[in-house]
Structures are given as structure tokens and as C-alpha cells.
Amino acid sequence: MTVSHWQRARQQEREVDFLVVGAGLVGSAAAYFAGQVHGRDVVVTDARDAGLGASGRNAGFMISGLDTYYHRAIEQYGHAVAREMWALSARSMDLWRSFVHNSDVDVPLNECGSLLLAETPEEAKELECAARALDKDGIEINYHSRDPLGRGYHAGIEQPLDAGVQPYLLTRSVMAQSGAEVIANNEVYAIECADERVTVYTRRYRFLARHVLLCTNAWSPQLDPYFVGKVVPTRAQCLVTEPLEHTPLPWCGYSDYGYMYYRSTFDGRFLLGGGRRHFQRQENGTSEDRLNPNVQAFLDSYLKKYFPEVTAPVAQRWSGIMGFSCDGLPLVGTLPGKPRVGFAVGFTGHGLAMGAASAERAVDKLLHGVCAGAVDVARWG
Numbered sequence: 001m002t003v004s005h006w007q008r009a010r011q012q013e014r015e016v017d018f019l020v021v022g023a024g025l026v027g028s029a030a031a032y033f034a035g036q037v038h039g040r041d042v043v044v045t046d047a048r049d050a051g052l053g054a055s056g057r058n059a060g061f062m063i064s065g066l067d068t069y070y071h072r073a074i075e076q077y078g079h080a081v082a083r084e085m086w087a088l089s090a091r092s093m094d095l096w097r098s099f100v101h102n103s104d105v106d107v108p109l110n111e112c113g114s115l116l117l118a119e120t121p122e123e124a125k126e127l128e129c130a131a132r133a134l135d136k137d138g139i140e141i142n143y144h145s146r147d148p149l150g151r152g153y154h155a156g157i158e159q160p161l162d163a164g165v166q167p168y169l170l171t172r173s174v175m176a177q178s179g180a181e182v183i184a185n186n187e188v189y190a191i192e193c194a195d196e197r198v199t200v201y202t203r204r205y206r207f208l209a210r211h212v213l214l215c216t217n218a219w220s221p222q223l224d225p226y227f228v229g230k231v232v233p234t235r236a237q238c239l240v241t242e243p244l245e246h247t248p249l250p251w252c253g254y255s256d257y258g259y260m261y262y263r264s265t266f267d268g269r270f271l272l273g274g275g276r277r278h279f280q281r282q283e284n285g286t287s288e289d290r291l292n293p294n295v296q297a298f299l300d301s302y303l304k305k306y307f308p309e310v311t312a313p314v315a316q317r318w319s320g321i322m323g324f325s326c327d328g329l330p331l332v333g334t335l336p337g338k339p340r341v342g343f344a345v346g347f348t349g350h351g352l353a354m355g356a357a358s359a360e361r362a363v364d365k366l367l368h369g370v371c372a373g374a375v376d377v378a379r380w381g
């Protein structure tokens with residue numbers, strides 16, 4: 001969005017110490033670290049409101065690691081980075097758990113673990129290699145060389161430390177615990193830097209901020225051209241059934257290299273999401289939040305094939321926009337030539353795995369120049 005000459009004349013000027021742009025999981029966690037750990041006076045601005053982006057639309061899987069199987073992560077990023085990212089996801093999940101524990105409102109969390117399943121013999125081989133690599137690094141898992149569910153899968157890895165959470169309530173609770181003031185319906189459309197001051201033009205205010213942290217994930221390329229080609233908006237689709245009498249799966253299930261995911265909700269429904277692999281031209285590169293009937297039909301057929309006993313009608317279908325990074329790792333840094341404007345974006349469908357710890361590092365980097373390790377954009381030199 002831009003703002004016209006006529007509208008701009010109506011905008012109030014407002015001084016801010018630490019401004020977070022984006023009130024999703026990552027912006028909420030960043031607001032918490034800036035306010036409660038570093039003692040800054042924090043304001044959060046969002047184009048919509050807290051949790052209305054991907055953070056309130058996701059499947060709620062707190063699943064360890066990256067979006068690629070562990071041995072592939074070692075091949076792609078090197079062993080040290082793969083291990084660091086696993087540790088970063090463990091740190092994120094510890095942080096989410098402590099937010100749940102300290103919350104004034106009940107945030108449902110199910111310590112159910114997750115089950116990664118192979119849909120083909122080829123994927124089963126991948127799972128076996130991943131299991132070996134995880135085991136070698138002392139990471140607690142349980143490998144099944146056959147289908148542990150008897151539903152037509154080929155192998156499985158249980159990750160007992162994973163969990164399922166209610167992501168919208170988690171986002172709202174983390175934001176409440178941050179103590180920050182949230183200004184909703186207030187999109188940022190331009191950022192300018194001069195000396196010690198950052199001017200942030202928004203729909204209603206012109207903020208004069210000492211520090212600004214962008215937590216705008218999929219929408220980042222619309223805000224600053226630096227992110228074009230580095231963060232790609234990618235649509236995801238979900239459905240949820242009416243309540244069931246029996247739970248078909250006691251874990252968070254994940255298969256087809258992470259393209260499919262399913263779990264029971266806290267009110268006894270079955271949630272199924274994914275299917276994007278077969279419709280990449282329609283789903284990748286779009287920030288249009290709408291249902292794709294082709295993906296939804298695929299989800300219906302998947303439900304029939306792998307969970308035929310789930311005959312309850314579908315109660316709701318929805319979509320959401322994720323921010324995929326160009327190399328699969330989150331991006332933490334400061335904008336070129338704008339050292340007071342930081343960012344934590346590009347969570348590649350894994351914000352619950354990597355968001356809280358990346359936000360923690362992003363605030364440290366912005367305020368104290370501390371390198372953010374494997375998620376720091378300094379990795380590109």
C-alpha cells in the first residue's frame with residue numbers, strides 16, 4: 001500500500017524507542033525480547049492485527065529442525081549448520097513452552113511428539129538415512145522400518161520432543177507477555193533513515209524510531225526491495241473436520257517430505273494441510289490469501305486414502321501465506337545502509353520451529369551487533 005499526499009497531511013508524528021513491524025509469532029517474540037529482556041520501550045504496528053497472518057493460520061506443529069530431512073540438511077548446509085539449526089529449533093520450542101507456561105490465558109499445548117512418515121519406498125530410504133544421521137548426532141528419535149500406523153505408509157521416525165499448539169492463542173499470549181503496545185490496522189509503507197533516527201511512514205502515524213525490526217515474513221518484498229528474490233510468498237491450504245468420536249492419530253503426522261501434515265485438534269477434530277507439491281505453479285509466489293479448489297480437492301482425496309474412517313464432514317477450509325527464504329534458512333540481519341533497521345523473516349513454513357530463537361538473535365543483533373550465527377545473512381559474505 002502507498003499513501004497519497006492528501007492522506008499524509010493527516011498523519012500524526014510519534015516518537016518510538018523500538019518499533020516492531022508485524023505482530024505474528026516472530027514479531028511478538030521480538031517485542032518480548034526487546035521489552036522484557038533488553039528493557040526497551042516497544043511499540044508493534046501491524047497492517048492487520050496480532051496473529052492474523054500465517055501465525056494464526058498454521059497447523060500448530062512444533063516440529064524440530066528444518067524443512068528438509070536431517071541428512072539432506074547436512075549435505076546442503078554442512079554438519080555444523082545442521083546441528084546449530086536443530087539446537088535453534090530446540091531453543092525456540094523451549095521458549096514457546098515457557099510462554100505457554102507463563103500465560104494468563106490457557107494456550108492449549110499437546111506434548112504428543114511427531115511422526116514423520118514415508119509415502120513411497122524412496123522416501124522410506126530417505127527417512128532411514130535421516131534416522132541414522134540423527135542418531136549419530138545423539139538426537140532422540142525412534143525409527144520404524146515399517147509403517148507404524150498400518151495405513152499404507154512405508155516407514156516412520158518418531159520425534160518425541162515435538163508438540164502441537166494452538167498457534168493463534170500462542171501468538172496473542174506472547175504479545176501480551178511482551179508488554180508492548182500494539183497498533184493494529186496500521187500498515188507500514190516506507191522507511192527512511194537519517195543519522196540516529198528512522199522515519200517509518202504508516203497508514204496513521206509517522207513514527208520517529210531509534211530502532212526498527214521488520215517481522216513481516218511473506219510480505220517483506222512488498223515493503224523493501226532488498227527482500228525481492230530472498231523471501232518468496234508461498235500459499236498453504238488446510239481443512240478441519242467436525243469433531244470425531246475417536247482420534248485417528250495421537251501424534252502430529254508429517255509426510256511427503258513435509259508437504260503433507262495432519263493432527264487432531266484440541267476439540268477432537270482432524271486437521272489436514274499441505275498438498276502444495278502437486279500445485280506449485282499455483283501456490284508458489286502468490287500472496288493472495290484464498291482457497292485453491294485443486295489443492296482442497298487433493299486434501300479431500302488424501303483424507304479418504306489414508307484416514308478412511310474420518311467420515312465427519314469438513315467444517316472449515318482456509319489458506320495462509322508463508323515466507324520461503326531463498327536458501328531455506330531464516331534471514332536475520334539489518335538492511336544494507338540502514339543499521340538501525342533489522343529483520344527476522346523467511347521462516348519457510350517452520351516459524352514454530354525457528355521463530356522464537358531467531359527473534360531473540362535478531363534483537364541481539366540489532367541492539368548490540370551480535371552475529372546471529374547460521375540464520376545471519378552474513379552467511380552470504
Ligand SMILES: Cc1cc2nc3c(=O)[nH]c(=O)nc-3n(C[C@H](O)[C@H](O)[C@H](O)COP(=O)(O)OP(=O)(O)OC[C@H]3O[C@@H](n4cnc5c(N)ncnc54)[C@H](O)[C@@H]3O)c2cc1C
Binds near residue numbers: 021061
Ligand atoms: C496453512 C499454514 C500451515 C503452517 N503450519 C505450520 C506448522 O505446523 N508449524 C510451523 O512451524 N509453521 C507452520 N507454518 C508457518 C508459520 O505459520 C510461519 O512460519 C510463522 O507464522 C511465521 O511467523 P511470522 O511472525 O514471521 O509471520 P506472520 O505471522 O505472517 O506475521 C507477519 C505479520 O506482518 C504483518 N505485515 C506484513 N507487512 C506489513 C506492513 N507493511 N506493515 C505492517 N504490518 C505488516 C502481517 O499483517 C502479519 O501480521 C504454516 C503456515 C501456514 C500458512
